[in-house]
Structure formats: C-alpha cells, structure tokens
Amino acid sequence: MNTAVARAGQEGPLLTVEGLAISHGAVPITTSLSIVVERGETIAIVGESGSGKSLTARAIAGILPPGINAAGAVTLDGMPLMRLAERELRKIRGFRVSMLMQDPFTMLNPLLRSGDHIDEMLRGRPDFASRAARAAEVKRRLAEVGIVDEDVARRMPFQLSGGMCQRVALAAALARDPELLIADEPSTALDVTTQAEIIRLLRRVQRERHMSLILITHNLRLAFSTCERIYVLYAGSLLEVGDGAAVERQPFHPYTLGLLLSEPPADIRVPRLVAIRGSVPRAADVIDRCGFADRCDWAKQICRASKPPLAARDASRFTACVRQDEIQGELDALRTAALSAAPITLRRDETEGPLVRVDALVKTFVGPRGRAIRAVKDVSLRIMPGESVGLVGESGSGKTTLGRCLVGLETPTAGDIRINGLAAADFGAMAKADRARVRQTIQMIFQDPYSTLNPRHSVGQALSEALGASAGATGPATPERIATLLAEVGLSAAYATRRPASLSGGERQRVAIARALAVKPAILVCDEPVSALDVSVQAQVLNLFKRLQAEHGLSYLFITHDLAVVRQIAERIYVLYLGEIVEEGPTERVIGDPKHPYTRRLIESIPRSANQDAP
Amino acid sequence: MKGSSVVVFVMRRFAVAIPLLLIISFGVFALVHIAPGDPVRSLLGARASDPATLAAIRERYHLNDPLLVQYFKWLSQVVQGDLGVSIQGNRAVTSTIADRLPVTVFLSLMSTVLVLGVGIALGAVAAFRRGTRLDRAVVMFGVVGISSPAFVTGIFLLYVFGSLLHWFPIFGPGTGFLDRAWHLTLPALALAISVMAIVVKITRAAMIEELDRDYVTFARARGLSSRRIAFAYVLRNALIPVVTAAGLIVVGIVAGAIYVEVTFSLPGLGALTVDAVQKRDIPTIQGTTLLFSVFVVLVNLAIDVIYTLIDPRIRFGRVES
Numbered sequence: 001m002n003t004a005v006a007r008a009g010q011e012g013p014l015l016t017v018e019g020l021a022i023s024h025g026a027v028p029i030t031t032s033l034s035i036v037v038e039r040g041e042t043i044a045i046v047g048e049s050g051s052g053k054s055l056t057a058r059a060i061a062g063i064l065p066p067g068i069n070a071a072g073a074v075t076l077d078g079m080p081l082m083r084l085a086e087r088e089l090r091k092i093r094g095f096r097v098s099m100l101m102q103d104p105f106t107m108l109n110p111l112l113r114s115g116d117h118i119d120e121m122l123r124g125r126p127d128f129a130s131r132a133a134r135a136a137e138v139k140r141r142l143a144e145v146g147i148v149d150e151d152v153a154r155r156m157p158f159q160l161s162g163g164m165c166q167r168v169a170l171a172a173a174l175a176r177d178p179e180l181l182i183a184d185e186p187s188t189a190l191d192v193t194t195q196a197e198i199i200r201l202l203r204r205v206q207r208e209r210h211m212s213l214i215l216i217t218h219n220l221r222l223a224f225s226t227c228e229r230i231y232v233l234y235a236g237s238l239l240e241v242g243d244g245a246a247v248e249r250q251p252f253h254p255y256t257l258g259l260l261l262s263e264p265p266a267d268i269r270v271p272r273l274v275a276i277r278g279s280v281p282r283a284a285d286v287i288d289r290c291g292f293a294d295r296c297d298w299a300k301q302i303c304r305a306s307k308p309p310l311a312a313r314d315a316s317r318f319t320a321c322v323r324q325d326e327i328q329g330e331l332d333a334l335r336t337a338a339l340s341a342a343p344i345t346l347r348r349d350e351t352e353g354p355l356v357r358v359d360a361l362v363k364t365f366v367g368p369r370g371r372a373i374r375a376v377k378d379v380s381l382r383i384m385p386g387e388s389v390g391l392v393g394e395s396g397s398g399k400t401t402l403g404r405c406l407v408g409l410e411t412p413t414a415g416d417i418r419i420n421g422l423a424a425a426d427f428g429a430m431a432k433a434d435r436a437r438v439r440q441t442i443q444m445i446f447q448d449p450y451s452t453l454n455p456r457h458s459v460g461q462a463l464s465e466a467l468g469a470s471a472g473a474t475g476p477a478t479p480e481r482i483a484t485l486l487a488e489v490g491l492s493a494a495y496a497t498r499r500p501a502s503l504s505g506g507e508r509q510r511v512a513i514a515r516a517l518a519v520k521p522a523i524l525v526c527d528e529p530v531s532a533l534d535v536s537v538q539a540q541v542l543n544l545f546k547r548l549q550a551e552h553g554l555s556y557l558f559i560t561h562d563l564a565v566v567r568q569i570a571e572r573i574y575v576l577y578l579g580e581i582v583e584e585g586p587t588e589r590v591i592g593d594p595k596h597p598y599t600r601r602l603i604e605s606i607p608r609s610a611n612q613d614a615p
Numbered sequence: 616m617k618g619s620s621v622v623v624f625v626m627r628r629f630a631v632a633i634p635l636l637l638i639i640s641f642g643v644f645a646l647v648h649i650a651p652g653d654p655v656r657s658l659l660g661a662r663a664s665d666p667a668t669l670a671a672i673r674e675r676y677h678l679n680d681p682l683l684v685q686y687f688k689w690l691s692q693v694v695q696g697d698l699g700v701s702i703q704g705n706r707a708v709t710s711t712i713a714d715r716l717p718v719t720v721f722l723s724l725m726s727t728v729l730v731l732g733v734g735i736a737l738g739a740v741a742a743f744r745r746g747t748r749l750d751r752a753v754v755m756f757g758v759v760g761i762s763s764p765a766f767v768t769g770i771f772l773l774y775v776f777g778s779l780l781h782w783f784p785i786f787g788p789g790t791g792f793l794d795r796a797w798h799l800t801l802p803a804l805a806l807a808i809s810v811m812a813i814v815v816k817i818t819r820a821a822m823i824e825e826l827d828r829d830y831v832t833f834a835r836a837r838g839l840s841s842r843r844i845a846f847a848y849v850l851r852n853a854l855i856p857v858v859t860a861a862g863l864i865v866v867g868i869v870a871g872a873i874y875v876e877v878t879f880s881l882p883g884l885g886a887l888t889v890d891a892v893q894k895r896d897i898p899t900i901q902g903t904t905l906l907f908s909v910f911v912v913l914v915n916l917a918i919d920v921i922y923t924l925i926d927p928r929i930r931f932g933r934v935e936s
Binding site for chain 1: 745827828829830832833834835836837838839840841843847848851852925926927928
C-alpha cells in the first residue's frame with residue numbers, strides 16, 4: 001500500500017491515538033478512543049452531531065477550546081503530541097499536521113486578502129524571503145487547488161464563493177506541506193455540486209502528495225466513497241472500525257447498519273425508510289452501557305450492564321456490539337430486505353384541477369446599489385391534490401423565494417399564483433376571507449424549526465394558537481385536540497408542556513409539522529425540512545411526511561437540494577437552476593434519465609462507493 | 616479603483632454632514648431668541664442701555680430683519696470667521712476661543728491617546744487572560760473608573776499625586792510641550808479613567824468573541840505564531856467595534872473636559888463655556904457651542920472613514936449576501 005514516496009523511510013503508522021478521552025470539566029465527551037493512521041492513508045471518522053467527532057479532530061491537532069480537556073496519548077511519528085509544550089506544537093501544526101474546517105465563510109480572516117492566508121504561511125522560510133518569491137508560490141499553491149484565476153489571490157474572502165473559499169483554505173492548510181490533514185466536514189456547508197468538486201480535490205491532493213487524511217463526516221456514503229478505513233463514532237465511543245469496503249458490504253454493528261439504511265438511497269424509492277428510533281444521547285448519559293442500546297432493536301440486558309469495548313472480529317474489523325455474532329444473520333437479512341424493496345408507484349385521479357397553479361412567476365429583488373436581482377424568472381408549475389412535488393436546486397436557484405411567494409411571505413413581481421382556484425399572487429390585495437381560506441390551504445415548514453418556535457411558548461401553547469386559527473375554531477383548543485395533533489406527528493401528549501429548548505432537532509421539526517397541520521391544510525410547502533437533521537432522525541421525519549401524505553391525502557412542495565431525499569418523497573420533480581426550471585417530470589425519469597446538463601451534474605455529485613459502481 | 620471608491624464614500628458622507636451642520640447652526644443662532652427676555656438686552660449684557668448702543672446692537676446683529684434673513688446674515692459672518700463680540704470684554708469671540716483652544720485640544724488629545732492606548736491594551740490583556748485574577752482586576756478598575764465622575768477622580772488624583780506626593784503640579788496649563796504635558800497629566804488621566812471602562816469592556820468582549828472564531832482556530836491549526844494570530848487576526852478584527860465606539864468616546868472626552876478644566880482651573884474652552892453661561896454671554900456661548908457641534912459632526916465623519924479603511928467589507932460593498 002505505502003509506496004516509495006513515503007517520507008524519509010520512517011517505520012510504523014504516522015499517527016496513533018490511544019485512549020483519547022475528552023471531557024468538559026467532569027462531563028465526558030468521548031471515552032477512550034483509539035485511532036491509527038498509516039502514512040498516505042485516508043480514514044474517516046463518521047458520526048452524527050454530538051458524537052464528539054469534531055472535538056476528536058481538534059484534540060489531535062492540540063487546539064481544543066478552553067475548558068475542554070483531553071487525556072490519553074496522541075503520537076505522531078513517535079512524538080507524544082499531548083505532552084509537548086504549546087511552542088513545540090506550533091512547529092508541528094501546519095508543517096506536519098494541518099486542519100481544514102467546515103464553514104468556508106468563517107474559516108478565512110475577513111480582513112485579509114485570500115492570497116495572504118497562503119503568504120503568511122510561507123513567511124520566515126529563507127527561500128521565500130522576497131515578496132515576489134512568495135507571490136509566485138501563492139500562485140503555484142492556488143493552481144494546485146484548481147484556482148488559475150490570478151485575481152483570486154487579491155480578493156477578499158467575502159468576495160469569493162463558498163467553494164472558492166474552501167479551496168483557498170485548503171491551499172493555506174497545505175502551504176507548509178503537512179504529512180497529515182484533518183478535514184472536518186469540509187464539504188457539508190457547500191452546494192451539492194461544489195461538494196463533489198471539493199471531495200475530488202481533496203482526494204487528488206491526498207494522492208499526489210501521498211499525504212495522510214482524516215476525513216470527519218456525518219455522511220457514511222461519502223466516507224465509503226472516499227476513505228480506506230472507517231471509524232464509526234457514536235455518543236463519544238467508537239462502535240465499529242474497519243475497512244471501508246468491508247463495512248459497507250456487511251456492517252457489524254446495528255448502529256452502522258441503521259445509519260446505512262437511514263440514508264435515503266438516491267437510486268431507488270423505498271416504501272419506508274428504516275429509521276432509527278429516538279435521537280443521539282449525550283456521551284455522559286451512556287457512560288456505563290452501550291451508547292446505542294436504547295435505540296437498538298437487539299439490545300439485551302448485557303448491552304446495558306457495562307460499556308462494551310471495541311473487539312476484533314477479523315483481521316481488520318472491530319465492533320463494539322457484544323451480540324454481533326448472534327445477530328449478524330438478522331442484520332444481513334434486514335439489509336437485503338431494505339435494498340430489495342420494490343419501488344412503489346402511485347396512481348391518482350387526474351380529473352381534478354390542480355391545487356396550486358403558478359404561471360410565469362417572476363420575483364425581482366433590489367440588490368446593493370439599486371441593481372435588480374432576478375431570483376425567480378418565469379417559473380410555471382402545477383401541484384395536483386394529494387401530489388408530492390419536489391423542487392430541486394442549489395443555493396441561489398430561487399427555490400426558497402418561490403416557496404415563500406406561494407405562502408404569501410413574498411409578493412411576486414409578476415406572474416400568477418392560484419391556490420385552490422383563488423388568485424393568491426398578492427396576499428395584500430386579497431379579500432380577508434379569501435386570504436384566510438388560502439392560509440388554511442397552504443402552510444409552510446422551515447429548515448430550522450427552532451427559529452420558528454417561540455422559545456417562551458410551550459409546545460401546547462404553540463399548537464393551541466395554531467388550532468385557534470383553524471377553520472371553524474370555536475373556543476380555545478382543548479388538551480384533547482392538542483394531544484391528537486401531537487399523536488399525529490408521533491409525539492406523546494406529555495410534550496405539550498415542554499419548551500422548544502428542551503426538544504431535539506427532530507422533535508422540534510415534528511412540533512413544527514403538527515403546528516402546520518393544525519389548520520388542516522391541503523398542501524405543505526417544506527423548505528429543506530430535513531437537511532438540518534441527523535441522518536437517523538432525517539429518516540424518521542421523512543417517514544412521517546410519507547405517512548401523513550397517505551393518511552390525509554396531503555400535497556407537498558418539497559424544496560430541497562438533496563436528490564436522495566426528493567427521490568423518497570416526491571412523485572414529480574422540478575429542477576430549478578438560476579431562477580429557471582430547466583427540467584421537470586416524474587422523479588424516476590428525471591433521476592434515472594436526466595436530460596439537462598445541470599440535472600446530470602447534480603446526479604453525478606452524489607457520492608458513490610466502489611461497491612455501488614460495480615454492476 | 617480602491618482609492619477612488621474611498622474618495623466617493625467620503626464625499627457622500629460629507630454631503631450628508633452639511634445639512635446636519637446647517638440645522639445645528641440654526642439651533643445655535645436661535646439661542647439669542649430662545650433665551651428669556653429681549654434679545655437686545657441679552658446681547659447688551661452689563662453695558663449701559665442708551666438708545667445709541669441699543670441701535671448699534673440692533674444694527675450689528677441685524678435684529679430689525681426677518682428671522683431667516685438674520686440667520687443667513689449671521690451664518691455668512693460665521694463662515695467668514697466672525698462669531699460676534701463677547702459681552703464681557705468687548706472682545707471678538709473668535710479671539711477668545713483661539714486663546715483657550717490649545718489647552719482643550721492638548722487635554723483632549725492626551726486623554727484620547729490614554730483611553731485608546733491603555734484601554735485597548737487592558738482589554739486585550741483581560742481577554743487573553745480571561746477568567747484569571749488579572750482579568751477581574753482590569754474589569755473592576757474599569758467599573759470603578761466609570762462610576763466615579765471625572766471631577767471626583769480629578770480631585771482624588773490632585774490630592775494623592777499633587778498635594779501628597781508632589782509628583783505633578785496642581786495648577787496651571789504650563790508652557791511648552793513637555794511642561795504642558797506634565798501639567799496636563801493629572802487632568803488627562805482623570806478624564807481618561809472616566810471613559811476608559813467603555814473601551815476596556817468593548818475590546819475585551821470583542822477579543823473574546825474573536826478568539827472563538829473559526830478563522831482563529833484555523834490559524835492556530837496552521838501553526839501561525841501567537842503574535843501573528845493576536846495582531847493580524849484577533850486584534851484587527853476586534854478593533855472594528857472599538858473604532859465604532861471611539862467616536863462616542865472622543866465626544867465624551869471633550870464634553871468631560873468641561874468638568875475637568877473647572878476642577879483643575881485650566882484656562883480651556885470648557886472653563887470658558889461655564890463662565891459664559893454664568894454671565895449669560897450669549898455670543899461666546901454660541902461660539903463654543905458651534906465649535907463643539909462641528910467637532911462632533913467631524914469626529915463622526917472621521918470615524919466612518921476610518922471604519923471603511925479597516926473593514927474592507929464596507930469599502931467593497933458585499934457582492935452577495
């Protein structure tokens with residue numbers, strides 16, 4: 001595996017992490033992690049939010065935030081990093097270990113030109129003493145990360161796109177030629193097509209430099225397609241470690257399997273996603289038992305008796321599931337069943353008129369210095385009663401603006417919107433009764449449920465307010481009606497007394513859905529409703545959307561950038577690009593046989609592993 | 616490209632400042648009429664009220680003209696540097712102000728340098744040593760300073776360093792640069808302490824926020840020296856809110872100079888204003904008020920310009936949101 005390019009002929013792995021336990025005061029965040037990275041190897045640390053993956057990365061680089069402590073040993077090429085003084089560590093960071101972070105827009109100093117981020121890394125080296133030599137090197141480094149436009153070095157970070165910023169940041173991180181790069185969710189904050197570019201770039205740079213790479217991600221599919229070894233981290237402990245291809249073929253831990261199955265497949269539509277129930281616990285709450293036991297279908301007494309250690313199952317595979325050998329057959333069977341599920345086709349009565357009709361919609365915003373920004377240009381679409389329609393596009397495509405126009409949060413510049421036959425382009429110009437009728441027909445679900453719930457109101461108050469606004473509401477909402485509404489979204493009546501702050505992301509989104517359902521709408525406009533959620537929770541919420549559609553004949557306009565999500569929920573898709581619909585049609589056809597080059601690019605950017613590529 | 620956009624910005628801000636200055640000047644002009652009693656009497660002061668003098672005053676201040684005409688005539692005189700004649704010594708207000716100005720300018724500048732220099736340094740130290748005893752001591756010092764008025768701090772300083780220790784003079788403005796600096800150290804310090812807490816607090820809060828930023832973490836992860844991080848990353852970004860507050864602080868210092876000049880018996884503009892108010896010397900009050908107002912407007916203008924120079928996001932205008 002390690003070819004002759006390996007540096008200076010050292011032996012053994014480049015990085016060894018042993019018993020790394022991170023804690024915040026007395027509260028544990030991770031328990032005794034062990035990680036090995038060979039020279040030139042790419043590993044992934046996969047975990048959902050709260051798994052401790054980012055702090056693990058920062059502990060390795062020795063830059064934990066104040067108040068967070070780490071115990072254990074991090075050894076780089078024989079050097080005990082955790083015992084080195086800050087001054088010694090500074091000679092290692094950048095030169096031997098470097099890091100790339102998630103948000104391209106906050107990673108660069110807003111007051112420095114993008115080229116200066118690379119320039120400052122080169123200062124102090126004798127061969128780059130002159131300004132001209134550094135400028136030439138900055139140009140060369142930017143070219144390495146695919147930036148050939150020389151003007152980029154002179155621009156300020158805020159003048160660059162997210163993908164550009166991420167490239168500049170990568171060039172800065174690599175400017176001192178480190179042997180190990182830790183990339184913490186380097187593509188998550190980017191658009192789908194840019195994500196794929198950045199990951200390809202990372203892999204290319206890693207191969208060319210024969211550098212070791214630790215990829216921190218929540219996306220199992222991305223990990224499989226990029227990395228040789230996978231570390232699955234959950235609530236602060238490693239649950240499964242192994243060769244990427246082998247783990248993908250046959251996961252040994254119920255959590256890994258659950259994560260795999262929760263991730264909606266982009267290539268087929270399954271009747272129901274296999275969701276993991278509940279949500280990720282805090283590491284401190286599961287310190288003395290298997291962290292996954294409460295969400296596991298196979299949990300027994302033994303799982304809760306003590307924290308199961310990571311144990312070897314074969315040469316390169318480790319699992320923390322004590323029951324792995326007993327349940328492996330069941331795990332495999334579940335996997336096969338989920339994958340072989342027949343695609344479902346929905347038929348509907350086409351005699352009714354469309355529920356929502358949008359004709360030649362235009363929305364123009366006034367930008368800085370009076371420039372007109374055309375967010376939506378001439379968009380027409382139809383949504384039939386009971387139909388679930390996907391609106392796919394990246395940031396800047398105008399998809400959110402379109403959704404907001406439908407629910408009257410924006411007034412279109414031109415064009416017509418008809419909801420249930422009522423003209424609803426300009427909510428301000430509508431008769432009061434019509435406006436009330438339209439609001440009871442169409443409701444919106446937002447990406448961030450937390451910001452749409454008043455933090456001072458309990459769930460019950462939020463719902464009773466919404467119930468009060470529903471058609472024919474007489475008197476205050478009764479606790480029974482609130483309980484029914486909560487049951488509708490899979491929450492118990494006890495949730496009525498809780499406040500948004502004490503709910504998990506998935507629970508908040510359920511409450512937001514319940515609130516939208518209170519007026520018994522015919523259609524929900526859902527703007528990226530699951531993209532802020534953890535994969536395992538995302539599957540639950542998607543299943544909820546599916547169930548509600550089946551039970552109530554609800555229509556959806558599902559606004560998303562995620563083709564896999566839209567595949568699971570939408571019957572028909574509109575692809576929006578720069579404010580225009582470039583392709584539309586039944587989901588199966590658009591994803592299976594895309595006609596427009598942009599749609600093709602979107603589909604190509606879905607990470608695929610070697611296994612999936614094989615026939 | 617970059618230079619011209621700054622020039623355009625300054626011109627635009629200047630254009631906005633002009634109507635503001637006009638409104639202020641009108642307010643100052645109206646003082647004569649707002650003051651209780653007959654404007655002629657106000658302007659007469661202690662002089663004998665024989666008909667010839669009254670007529671001369673009416674002529675001098677155009678009191679027989681309609682109000683707006685009076686205003687424009689007055690304004691054109693002001694623009695030419697004629698602020699009228701003080702009722703006390705029959706001296707031109709401009710020359711009185713010119714006599715008193717150097718002390719106030721020296722005092723305010725010295726105080727501003729102290730506030731910004733020491734304040735930012737203390738705030739930075741507190742932020743880097745967050746949660747330590749040093750941090751708490753700095754914050755406490757700031758709170759004590761801001762809660763005691765400049766004249767109280769002034770008297771305290773006078774007593775300790777002037778009367779008890781005899782390190783600094785207790786009276787007079789001094790002559791020559793060094794002597795003046797020595798004479799004005801205690802007043803400048805008293806003035807500085809009263810507003811320093813604002814600078815310390817803002818710097819500290821901004822630096823703590825900056826220390827948590829992704830780009831600071833990323834800079835550390837790339838192995839940049841702690842000096843480079845402290846100055847080019849943390850301090851430079853943290854200065855943006857400090858500069859915003861600096862406008863208020865400079866204005867606060869100049870206003871505070873009035874108390875301090877009286878406390879330390881310094882012959883500055885503040886003392887002049889207080890004196891003029893007591894004597895109902897309206898031309899002098901008009902002169903000093905106008906000067907202070909123009910100063911406030913100009914300081915704000917300067918802050919806006921400095922702001923665009925340190926924050927390129929404003930200079931270039933965000934390309935997209």
